[in-house]
Amino acid sequence: MxxxxxxxxxxxxxxxxxxxxxxxxxxxxxxxxxxxxxxxxxxxxxxxxxxxxxxxxxxxxxxxxxxxxxxxxxxxxxxxxxxxxxxxxxxxxxxxxxxxxxxxxxxxxxxxxxxxxxYPVRHGSEQAQQDLLRIKLRDSLVRARVGVINSLRFTLKSLGYIIANPSTERFHKVIEGQIPEPVGRVIAPSVRALEELSLQIKLLDREIIALARSKYADTAWLEQIPGVGPLTALYFVLKIQDPARFDRVRDVGAFIGLCPRRNQSGENDPQLRISKRGDAYLRRLLVSAAQYILGPFGPPSALRQYGLALAAGGTPRAKKRAVVAVARKLAVLLLTLWKNKSAYQAFPGHNGEKLRTPDLERLRCIA
Structure with missing residues (x-):
């Protein structure tokens, strides 16, 4: 020293x-x-x-x-x-x-x-930065598409036309059959822009999937988890860079900003909200994956049972806390699978059987 x-x-x-x-x-x-x-x-x-x-x-x-x-x-x-x-x-x-x-x-x-x-910050390589920018540019196009759709909805609503709620990818196709031709000519520029945005987003999705398969093979370990797609896996790998950078895998939660802040002094140690440090987009991707895991289409798993147990109160606050807790444990699980090159087990240590209620605390073994 x-x-x-x-x-x-x-x-x-x-x-x-x-x-x-x-x-x-x-x-x-x-x-x-x-x-x-x-x-x-x-x-x-x-x-x-x-x-x-x-x-x-x-x-x-x-x-x-x-x-x-x-x-x-x-x-x-x-x-x-x-x-x-x-x-x-x-x-x-x-x-x-x-x-x-x-x-x-x-x-x-x-x-x-x-x-x-x-508190030094570690920047990645130039190639990693370019690959990250590809994902962020896709996100900017998605946000632009949402903005165009919202403006079209507001415009048509003011004219008395309520559009159905299709997926964002099909909105420009569905809207043509639900409005008269004079109104269609008015909104035609926005519809064309929306069609072009959807096309470019689809092309970027294909490029990101090809990039993950060809250059970042480790993303396959992360995609084993239901709800984690190529985009989330690739962005996680590019932001972490090295799975051995953390002394403890649990530290990745604080790195992403999913751990509670702390302001302890003497006997006063209040419970605070999460810090929201680190990359906001990575945090949003993990929260989206956690919402899928806890949603109606999420397959049974120890992670899902843990989140549902936290949300058992049924209040909006309890549900939000459950989503954040699952996102934090999901980040730890992703890093564990990547670091150990191991297969994903929905119920670790139970040979595929569901966890009993007293065994929920054993989920901490992966976090």
């Missing part, structure tokens, strides 16, 4: 406050004194010049839009890079005299003292 601290103090530390056009930087020498501070352009040439001027420096930045490619580029140039979690650096974002110059200085000073205080 002391040797690592001495290594940090024997080299230059640079705080880099990232921006869209220009970055603010602050370089500290071995004694912790400011050597140089200024701005540089958001280009690879400017970053390369900075790394050449301070070869082998420790460069720290906050996670953001530009941090993935900048951190990878600086690491290729021989620098050690720390990407800070901006939610954890309260000394920076709650400073009474916050500025880009002070942010860069604070990043450099904290990194020189102890990088663990910055």
């Amino acid at each position: 002391r040797e690592q601290q001495n290594n940090r103090h024997d080299r230059t530390t640079i705080g880099l406050d990232l921006g869209d056009r220009r970055h603010r930087f602050c370089a500290l020498d071995k004694e912790g004194q400011v050597m140089e501070e200024g701005t540089l352009g958001n280009t690879r040439e400017c970053l390369s010049e900075l790394s050449c001027r301070y070869g082998g420096a420790l460069i720290v930045m906050e996670a953001g839009c530009h941090s993935p490619w900048i951190s990878r580029y600086l690491e290729q140039l021989g620098c050690e890079v720390v990407v800070s979690n901006p939610r954890k650096t309260r000394a920076i974002y709650q400073h009474e005299r916050k500025s880009d110059r002070r942010d860069a200085l604070m990043l450099a000073r904290i990194a020189r003292m102890e990088p663990a205080l910055l």
Whole structure:
């Protein structure tokens, strides 16, 4: 530990406050004194010049839009890079005299003292980032399609036409036979846009399935669970990256933000809501899978029995808590299957038989 601290103090530390056009930087020498501070352009040439001027420096930045490619580029140039979690650096974002110059200085000073205080974020490879963007772009198209459908429903409702409730993929086909021709000409541009959106989403679905089969074969272990499709499995694998990154598989729940927050002091330890940290889209995918598991079409399993037992009260609050609890245990189960390369068992340890009520607590063995 002391040797690592001495290594940090024997080299230059640079705080880099990232921006869209220009970055603010602050370089500290071995004694912790400011050597140089200024701005540089958001280009690879400017970053390369900075790394050449301070070869082998420790460069720290906050996670953001530009941090993935900048951190990878600086690491290729021989620098050690720390990407800070901006939610954890309260000394920076709650400073009474916050500025880009002070942010860069604070990043450099904290990194020189102890990088663990910055709660470093691990970015994936460039290829993994591109594959993740493919899934996120699909989600943006799905949201756009929902927006167009809602606008069409509202428009037609104001004219006295109530449309049936078909699936979103078939909405543009069903709507044509339920409205007169003059109204159809008015909404024709939106219907064409909806048809194109559905086509592009279908093509992206095929690409995502092919990508999971060809490049990420480990997704097959995750898809064993009913309710977990190729999209959820692939996104989970791309976000976790390495199944051995957690010391305990249960830590994946906190990584995704499905564990309760805590504010314990003395004898006061209130029960709080989940933290909602981490990737919101991954959390939404797991919650959707949990809703299927607890829904009317979910096959019998220990996970389903556990969730139904939590929702036995029948209140909306109990049902929501059950869905979140099942989503958290589902994340742990996904990581366990991926890490151990094991087959999915609906009722682990019971040879396919349903769990008895006293045995529900044994479900914790997989979480």
